[in-house]
Amino acid sequence: NAGVTQTPKFQVLKTGQSMTLQCAQDMNHNSMYWYRQDPGMGLRLIYYSASEGTTDKGEVPNGYNVSRLNKREFSLRLESAAPSQTSVYFCASSVQLPGQGAGETQYFGPGTRLLVL
Amino acid sequence: RKEVEQDPGPFNVPEGATVAFNCTYSNSASQSFFWYRQDCRKEPKLLMSVYSSGNEDGRFTAQLNRASQYISLLIRDSKLSDSATYLCVVIPMDSSYKLIFGSGTRLLVRP
Numbered sequence: 001n002a003g004v005t006q007t008p009k010f011q012v013l014k015t016g017q018s019m020t021l022q023c024a025q026d027m028n029h030n031s032m033y034w035y036r037q038d039p040g041m042g043l044r045l046i047y048y049s050a051s052e053g054t055t056d057k058g059e060v061p062n063g064y065n066v067s068r069l070n071k072r073e074f075s076l077r078l079e080s081a082a083p084s085q086t087s088v089y090f091c092a093s094s095v096q097l098p099g100q101g102a103g104e105t106q107y108f109g110p111g112t113r114l115l116v117l
Numbered sequence: 118r119k120e121v122e123q124d125p126g127p128f129n130v131p132e133g134a135t136v137a138f139n140c141t142y143s144n145s146a147s148q149s150f151f152w153y154r155q156d157c158r159k160e161p162k163l164l165m166s167v168y169s170s171g172n173e174d175g176r177f178t179a180q181l182n183r184a185s186q187y188i189s190l191l192i193r194d195s196k197l198s199d200s201a202t203y204l205c206v207v208i209p210m211d212s213s214y215k216l217i218f219g220s221g222t223r224l225l226v227r228p
Binding site: 043048 | 159
């Protein structure tokens with residue numbers, strides 16, 4: 001099993017450009033998440049999808065959109081990139097059975113490093 | 118005030134030393150607590166859960182103090198391979214889907 005995969009690994013954008021970050025998991029997990037990590041800030045939740053067909057905002061959703069394409073795939077779209085979106089983006093997934101906490105079973109992808117000029 | 122606060126470090130210790138990190142959280146209703154480990158330029162990985170009764174996994178011991186709202190991680194007999202950033206994670210009572218991450222404590226173990 002590959003676990004959680006993310007593409008691309010690196011990306012440079014100009015202000016105003018758009019792009020989609022792709023994430024896929026092969027562990028048959030129900031829940032998927034997008035985080036960003038900035039120096040000194042820790043990981044912050046952008047959006048999450050508790051199950052196929054549902055998405056919800058996290059702590060910092062402005063400037064982003066998501067699509068839960070199917071159970072395996074959860075994409076993150078930047079419609080008009082801004083320098084403030086320069087960050088490392090991590091996708092994660094978890095089994096999230098009813099009554100089960102998210103942290104114990106959350107698996108992260110290798111990350112996408114994004115630079116917006 | 119941040120919901121989860123950690124000393125950023127770095128903690129610079131010799132091999133074999135014992136080192137401890139604390140993490141404080143602001144929401145007294147938080148339900149679950151974890152330590153994640155993150156190597157340089159890599160993704161976070163779950164290190165261990167933190168239970169009220171405390172738990173131990175080899176050289177690692179995690180403790181929770183609900184009254185004072187902090188969790189701790191103790192590493193005994195430090196190895197070079199323990200060098201990493203340790204992230205404190207809290208799950209709030211109102212949502213089991215959302216993890217609140219601390220900004221991490223960096224540990225450097227020197228020969």
